[in-house]
Amino acid sequence: MTGEWPLYEVFVRGKRGLNHVHVGSLRAADDDMALHNARDLYTRRNEGVSIWVVKAADIAASSPDEKDPFFAPSGDKVYRHPTFYDIPENVPHM
Amino acid sequence: MTVTEPAPSEAELERHFEHTIAKDQRIEPRDWVPEAYRKTMIRQIAQHAHSEIIGMQPEGNWITRAPSLRRKAILLAKVQDEAGHGLYLYSAAETLGGDRDDMTEKLISGRQKYSSIFNYPTLSFADVGVIGWLVDGAAICNQVPLCRSSYGPYARAMIRICKEESFHQRQGYELLMTMMSGTEQQREMVQDAVNRYWWPSLMMFGPPDDDSPNTAQSMAWKIKRHTNDELRQRFVDMTVPQAEALGVTLPDPDLAWNAERGHYDFGAIDWDELKQVISGGGPCNTERMERRRKAHEDGAWVREAAAAHARKQQQRKEVAA
Numbered sequence A: 001m002t003g004e005w006p007l008y009e010v011f012v013r014g015k016r017g018l019n020h021v022h023v024g025s026l027r028a029a030d031d032d033m034a035l036h037n038a039r040d041l042y043t044r045r046n047e048g049v050s051i052w053v054v055k056a057a058d059i060a061a062s063s064p065d066e067k068d069p070f071f072a073p074s075g076d077k078v079y080r081h082p083t084f085y086d087i088p089e090n091v092p093h094m
Numbered sequence B: 001m002t003v004t005e006p007a008p009s010e011a012e013l014e015r016h017f018e019h020t021i022a023k024d025q026r027i028e029p030r031d032w033v034p035e036a037y038r039k040t041m042i043r044q045i046a047q048h049a050h051s052e053i054i055g056m057q058p059e060g061n062w063i064t065r066a067p068s069l070r071r072k073a074i075l076l077a078k079v080q081d082e083a084g085h086g087l088y089l090y091s092a093a094e095t096l097g098g099d100r101d102d103m104t105e106k107l108i109s110g111r112q113k114y115s116s117i118f119n120y121p122t123l124s125f126a127d128v129g130v131i132g133w134l135v136d137g138a139a140i141c142n143q144v145p146l147c148r149s150s151y152g153p154y155a156r157a158m159i160r161i162c163k164e165e166s167f168h169q170r171q172g173y174e175l176l177m178t179m180m181s182g183t184e185q186q187r188e189m190v191q192d193a194v195n196r197y198w199w200p201s202l203m204m205f206g207p208p209d210d211d212s213p214n215t216a217q218s219m220a221w222k223i224k225r226h227t228n229d230e231l232r233q234r235f236v237d238m239t240v241p242q243a244e245a246l247g248v249t250l251p252d253p254d255l256a257w258n259a260e261r262g263h264y265d266f267g268a269i270d271w272d273e274l275k276q277v278i279s280g281g282g283p284c285n286t287e288r289m290e291r292r293r294k295a296h297e298d299g300a301w302v303r304e305a306a307a308a309h310a311r312k313q314q315q316r317k318e319v320a321a
Helices: A031-042 A069-075 B010-022 B035-054 B056-060 B069-094 B100-108 B126-143 B152-180 B184-203 B215-220 B228-246 B271-281 B285-298 B300-320
Strands: A007-013 A020-027 A050-055 B256-258 B263-265
Touching: A007 A031, A020 A031, A020 B069, A020 B152, A031 A050, A031 B069, B035 B056, B035 B069, B035 B100, B035 B152, B035 B215, B035 B285, B056 B069, B056 B126, B056 B285, B069 B100, B069 B152, B100 B285, B126 B152, B126 B184, B126 B228, B152 B184, B152 B228, B184 B228, B184 B271, B228 B263, B271 B285, B285 B300
Parallel strands: none
Antiparallel strands: A007 A020, A007 A050, B256 B263
C-alpha cells in the first residue's frame, strides 16, 4: 500500500539564479523514486533545472497560527525598515 | 522572554478562520478549520482527483489507434497530464488529513463519485477532439474561478492544472479543425461526436441552482466562486462562436442569442439523465470502475516490491554506517 510510502515535499529551481520553490508533494518508496516522480509530476514542461525532495516528516515547521507569539519579536521593530527614516528630498542616491 | 498565552477557545479560532476568509486570504495546511470545512474540502478535492484519474480512460482508449505518430504523442502527453492532475490533487487533499489509500478505496468501492462525463463512451477518434474542446473547455470554465479557492493548496494545484488544460482544449480544437477540412465522412464523425457530447458537457456543471443545496455554504467559504447555472451560461456563451468557426451545429434547436439578457438562451437539460449517470446507471460506469479497480489490484505487487526494495536499501545503509 502507498501508506508504506512516505510523503515527500518537492522544491524546484525554475532556472539558474532563482531559489528552489516549494511546488507540492508526492508519495514515493525512497529518495530515488521521489526524484524521478517529482521530475515526471512537476517538470513535464521544462519548469525546472534542479529538484530537491525531502521527506515531509523531516521538516521542522513553526506553528501556522498567526496569533502565535513566534513572530512577535519582529512585530514592533519598525526601525529595521528603510522607510522608518526621514531623509530630506534634496539628498541624492539614498 | 517567552509569553505563554492560554490556548484560544474554539469560538476565537472560528472567528480567526472567518476573518481570514473575509479578507480573501488563503487557508493553509495546519490552520484551524471547522470540521465541516475540512470534510467538504477533502471530499471536493478527492472527487476532483478521481475525475482526473478516471478521465484517463475514455481517451486512453484511442492511444493505440491514433491515426498518426503526431496525434499519438499529443494524446499520450494529454493522458499523462490527467494522471498528473490527479496526483497534484490527491496530495492537496492529504494536506487536510485525507488519507490517499482511503481515497482510492472510496473511489473503487463507489463511495466517492467522479465527474459524470467520463461515463460516456468514446466511439470514434473525433471524440478525442470533442473531449478536448467541449469537456476540457467546460472543465476550464469550472476551474479558473477555483484558482481563487480559499484553500491554498487546492488553489495552487488549480493554477497549474488550468495552464495544462489550455493545451488540452487547443489540441482538441485543432484536431477537429483538421478533420473538418477533410472528407465528408470525417466531418460527419465530428458532428456525430458533438451531438453526443454537447448535452453531457452542459451537465458537467452540476444540477440547476434551485436543486443545489450545498452551493450557499460553499460560496460563503469561498471554495466555490460562481453558481452552477452561472458557469453553465458562461460556457454556452463561449462555445457558440467556436462552434460557428468550426462549422458544426450544436444539437439544440432552442439555442439563440438573447439580446435583452446579453446571453445565449438554450434548451432544457435532461436532469433525469444526469441523476441516472451519477447514481451508476450511465453507459460506462461499470466499465470505468472495473478498469480502475483492476489497475489498482494489478499494481499491488509493484507497490509492495518498491517498498521492500526501499526497506532493504535502508537496512544496508544502517549496516554500512
